Amino acid sequence: MxxxxxxxxxxxxxxxxxxxxxxxxxxxxxxxxxxxxxxxxxxxxxxxxxxxxxxxxxxxxxxxxxxxxxxxxxxxxxxxxxxxxxxxxxxxxxxxxxxxxxxxxxxxxxxxxxxxxxxxxxxxxxCAGQPVSIRWNGQSLLACALGADGFSLIDCASRRTDAVAGFPAPVRSVSWSGPANALVASGAFRIAAWVMDTPLLAGKLSSGALE
The missing domain is CATH 2.130.10.10 (YVTN repeat-like/Quinoprotein amine dehydrogenase)
Structure with a gap:
C-alpha cells in the first residue's frame, strides 16, 4: 500500500x-x-x-x-x-x-x-447518457459506461453505436478482456459479460449477456 x-x-x-x-x-x-x-x-x-x-x-x-x-x-x-x-x-x-x-x-x-x-x-x-468512463478496444472500438443509462458501444470505423440499459444500479466501469474476447460491465451486485464471437453491434448485445 x-x-x-x-x-x-x-x-x-x-x-x-x-x-x-x-x-x-x-x-x-x-x-x-x-x-x-x-x-x-x-x-x-x-x-x-x-x-x-x-x-x-x-x-x-x-x-x-x-x-x-x-x-x-x-x-x-x-x-x-x-x-x-x-x-x-x-x-x-x-x-x-x-x-x-x-x-x-x-x-x-x-x-x-x-x-x-x-x-x-x-x-x-x-450517447444514450453521459459517459462516466471510456475504454478502448483496439484503435476504433469504444465502450462507455453511462451510469444510470447503462453502457454503450461505439465503432469509430463504421460509426455504428449500440446501448445496453436495464442495470439495477449505475454502471460506473466497463472493461475489455483480450484473451476471452469479451466485454464486462458492472452495476450494483451484478456483473455481466458479453462474449464477442459474433460481429459487434449486430443487434444482439441486449440479450447476449452471460451473468
Whole structure:
C-alpha cells in the first residue's frame, strides 16, 4: 500500500505511468508523478482548476488531462491545448492503446481526435447518457459506461453505436478482456459479460449477456 498526502477533497484521477509509477490529478490543477516508493515528483503539467480526468499512453508517451474546461495534451515534451469547443464540461478522457487517438466526453456526446504526430478532430457521437468512463478496444472500438443509462458501444470505423440499459444500479466501469474476447460491465451486485464471437453491434448485445 502507498500512502500519499491528501491531494483533493474527492476521488483522485489516477493512471499508470512507465513501468511502476503513476500520475495523479490534484485539486489545485497539478498532475503529479507518484513513484512506486510513495514519493511525489514535480508536476508533469498544470491546469487552472482541479483535474477531473487523466490518461497516459505507454506506447508513445502521450499524456492527456482535463480540468473540465481545458484539455491539455503533452507529447514529446510539448504541450497542446485542444480547441474542442464542447458546450458542456469535459468529464472523461481516454487514449487509444497506441496513443494516437483520444476520446473524450462532455455531456452526452463523445469526441474522437487524432493525437499522434498531429492533433485534430476526427469524429463525434451522441450517447444514450453521459459517459462516466471510456475504454478502448483496439484503435476504433469504444465502450462507455453511462451510469444510470447503462453502457454503450461505439465503432469509430463504421460509426455504428449500440446501448445496453436495464442495470439495477449505475454502471460506473466497463472493461475489455483480450484473451476471452469479451466485454464486462458492472452495476450494483451484478456483473455481466458479453462474449464477442459474433460481429459487434449486430443487434444482439441486449440479450447476449452471460451473468
Amino acid at each position: 502507498i500512502t500519499t498526502p491528501q491531494l483533493a477533497a474527492g476521488p483522485i484521477p489516477i493512471t499508470a505511468f512507465g513501468q511502476s509509477d503513476f500520475l495523479l490529478g490534484g485539486g489545485a490543477g497539478d498532475v503529479l508523478l507518484l513513484r512506486a516508493d510513495g514519493s511525489l515528483g514535480e508536476p508533469v503539467l498544470k491546469l487552472e482548476s482541479a483535474i477531473v480526468a487523466i490518461d497516459h499512453s505507454v506506447a508513445n508517451g502521450v499524456t492527456v488531462a482535463t480540468d473540465g474546461n481545458k484539455i491539455l495534451l503533452v507529447r514529446q515534451g510539448s504541450q497542446f491545448a485542444l480547441a474542442h469547443g464542447a458546450a458542456s464540461p469535459v468529464s472523461t478522457v481516454a487514449l487509444s492503446p497506441g496513443g494516437d487517438h483520444l476520446a473524450f466526453s462532455a455531456g452526452d456526446r463523445l469526441w474522437v481526435w487524432v493525437s499522434g504526430d498531429e492533433t485534430m478532430p476526427l469524429d463525434d457521437f451522441a
